[in-house]
Amino acid sequence: MLEYGVLPNKFTYPFVLKACAGIGSLILGKQVHSSVVKIGFDSDVHVGNTMVHMYCCCGGGVEFAQKVFDEMPKSDSVSWSAMIGGYARLGMSTDAVGLFREMQVSGVRPDEVTMVSVLSACADLGALELGKWVESYIEREKVPKCVELCNALIDMFAKCGDVDKALKLFRDMNGKTIVSWTSVIVGMAMHGRGSEAVSLFEEMREGGMVPDDVVFIGLLSACSHSGLVEEGWRYFDSMSKDFGIVAKIEHYGCVVDLLSRAGLVKEALDFVQKMPIEPNSIIWRTLVTACRAYGELNLGESITKQLIKNEPMHDSNYVLLSNIYAKSFRWEKKTKVREVMEKRGMQKIPGSTKIELDNEIYEFVAGDKTHNHYKEIYEMVDEMGREMKRAGYRPTTSEVLLDIDEEDKEDALNRHSEKLAIAFALMKTPPRTPIRIVKNLRVCADCHSATKFISKVYNREIVMRDRNRFHHVRDGKCSCKDFW
């Protein structure tokens, strides 16, 4: 078009920019951007909005999106939504929420699309108080509750730990789509309420809703988190037989997890070897986790060594191998793993725990001393340790990666981010109120055990979200039934 000397008009560019967003090419997007500037349509709000969106969809483009957004002569709710949504999709949830606060100051009225992205950011952060505030904001400002917004609310409540509220919203909403059903089923799965997920799926079918591949991922993961092996198998078969859905790697992954958690390690291995798609490293790691839990240490060792060959810079492979050696008391080998990691200049991704108190999100990492009240927090951690031991807690020192003596290992465990966050919560919240924390990784065996003792000793319900699922810990027992 440009070569023919035909000038695009302001209606042309949004289409072109949308195409760039679809391709995700930053280079192409920048070319179109310069053409927009040359012709002088960079002052048109529609063009600018699509440009923000385009940059958000191209790898490495958020900064450019923010720049375009900042320099727009005029912005409306679409501009703000594009930018907030961009941050939310990239997992830059704190930035998304921060921008929403700026939006409120700017005087531009958020609409239902804006709120969907804000809720998605809350869900990612696991920030229940913030999420509840957003819900009340939606009510107060009378933001229309379209289906997508209801779905986002359901997803947010489930991911922030209040799955009963998610269920209630689901029950009360009109015009449920497959996404609504999926959100609530995935919610149940995360909270270990597998049989309710199964009932919901059956109810969905009775209503005539046709399942898709995504809802099956939710359903299968619900079965595996609740040990429903029979049901899981049945649904996996039914998926292709009754609904013509071709199983993807995620579905195979769910089945591997289903068998693994149930202790059927040989069957899981057999399944992996026979599956028609090339297994990925996620599948192999699932299997190794089961090997560790069920004492198949030689198998676990050989798979993990292969994983390290394939992905030498992936820290969790080394952590798995180290844990397998600890479990079989092969301390020299364990030390060796640590040395290899150091030699390759690798560090374990630091575990962190977030907690929301008085409208503020606090984040702790192991051994954190950046917090204002860290001295009091460590005193509380020590007190917690004494109380827990009195109640029968024994530290699980074998999972400490470092090669230090037992006492230091115990010390290292006590400085894990979960324990710091819980100590802080015990100090700052009224007795008997639930404590909600969000971990970025899988919770370690020692913190899991410690949490159970703390719930009993301090008479607190502890709701803990880790990378994979929720743990509702109450009176010394956890909803995951100690398999996670």
Add this chain to the structure above:
DNA sequence: GTAGGGTTAG
């Protein structure tokens, strides 16, 4: 005649 949004294995 143009623009932004919801669910997905571990």
